[in-house]
Amino acid sequence: MRPYLLKGHERPLTQLKYNREGDLLFSCAKDHHPTLWFSEDGARIGTYVGHNGAVNTCDVSMDSTRLLTGSSDSTAKLWEVETGRNVFTFKYQAPCRAVSFSIDEQLAALSTDPFMTTTPAINIVRISEDPSEQSDQPVQRLEGFSKRINRVTFTDLNTVLISAGEDGFVRRWDVETGKVKEEAKLHEKEIRDMQLYKDGTHMVTASVDKLVKLVDTQTLEVLKFFNTDRPANAAALSPVFDQVLIGGGQDAADVTTTSDRAGGFQSRFIHKIFMEEIGSVRGHFGPINAVAFRPDGRSFATGGEDGYIRINHFDNDYLSGRFL
Numbered sequence: 001m002r003p004y005l006l007k008g009h010e011r012p013l014t015q016l017k018y019n020r021e022g023d024l025l026f027s028c029a030k031d032h033h034p035t036l037w038f039s040e041d042g043a044r045i046g047t048y049v050g051h052n053g054a055v056n057t058c059d060v061s062m063d064s065t066r067l068l069t070g071s072s073d074s075t076a077k078l079w080e081v082e083t084g085r086n087v088f089t090f091k092y093q094a095p096c097r098a099v100s101f102s103i104d105e106q107l108a109a110l111s112t113d114p115f116m117t118t119t120p121a122i123n124i125v126r127i128s129e130d131p132s133e134q135s136d137q138p139v140q141r142l143e144g145f146s147k148r149i150n151r152v153t154f155t156d157l158n159t160v161l162i163s164a165g166e167d168g169f170v171r172r173w174d175v176e177t178g179k180v181k182e183e184a185k186l187h188e189k190e191i192r193d194m195q196l197y198k199d200g201t202h203m204v205t206a207s208v209d210k211l212v213k214l215v216d217t218q219t220l221e222v223l224k225f226f227n228t229d230r231p232a233n234a235a236a237l238s239p240v241f242d243q244v245l246i247g248g249g250q251d252a253a254d255v256t257t258t259s260d261r262a263g264g265f266q267s268r269f270i271h272k273i274f275m276e277e278i279g280s281v282r283g284h285f286g287p288i289n290a291v292a293f294r295p296d297g298r299s300f301a302t303g304g305e306d307g308y309i310r311i312n313h314f315d316n317d318y319l320s321g322r323f324l
């Protein structure tokens with residue numbers, strides 16, 4: 001695989017997101033500008049200008065017309081994908097850490113961090129088709145957290161919201177009542193990433209405790225777990241094969257005291273059923289903070305602490321299953 005190396009960010013990557021068709025790739029970083037790329041050749045289409053702080057997260061609508069971003073400048077912004085126009089800004093009193101559209105995109109979940117006297121919360125807002133009618137008033141507010149929430153995602157036809165965060169807990173919330181339906185402490189340390197499988201039946205969580213876990217989305221039962229030799233910052237499930245893609249590495253302040261200084265930063269492929277490492281892909285010069293599979297499974301993207309995005313297209317031998 002000869003990767004496309006994309007240099008469009010000046011600071012570490014925080015999240016990567018493909019649209020439903022897989023032809024577009026959205027990237028967020030600790031600089032102020034979410035960026036849009038063609039996923040096939042890595043050509044940069046443009047940037048979204050308006051945030052004044054690190055952009056922590058993003059989500060794109062199913063029809064690829066709207067983009068939602070959350071930033072440390074205490075705002076979340078709704079954008080027109082094609083024009084880059086900011087159509088609405090959700091203003092809060094604390095950094096916005098995680099965002100997610102509902103399945104029909106009539107709702108969105110926006111999480112805010114603990115900040116001074118502000119406690120962490122998840123605000124569920126209604127998304128209006130007419131931007132002039134958009135409001136930042138939540139229709140539901142989920143509270144009771146002690147630490148920040150890093151990932152949120154809707155499931156069960158938008159009746160349930162799943163959250164994961166710094167306390168190591170994964171929770172299933174009833175969107176209508178705002179109450180916790182189920183919760184489980186899946187990790188001893190911070191959960192940095194959570195991604196659903198394409199059919200929504202299971203998901204992966206990646207944690208600083210050097211574990212990645214395969215979890216049933218209904219019961220929160222741990223189905224499989226994968227040990228890594230470094231903090232796991234991100235994990236994704238292949239849409240075509242029984243594989244888990246894991247990215248991670250020591251924090252930047254600690255890398256000089258680890259073997260990673262010799263170039264050990266890599267994307268690792270683990271068999272989802274047999275829990276054995278299949279292979280790895282090197283290239284980044286620092287910890288990997290974000291990973292994503294293209295929806296058709298023909299390529300994957302990684303984003304690192306080094307500010308680079310790497311798009312790797314799989315060889316035909318891999319796609320034919322010859323190496324599996």
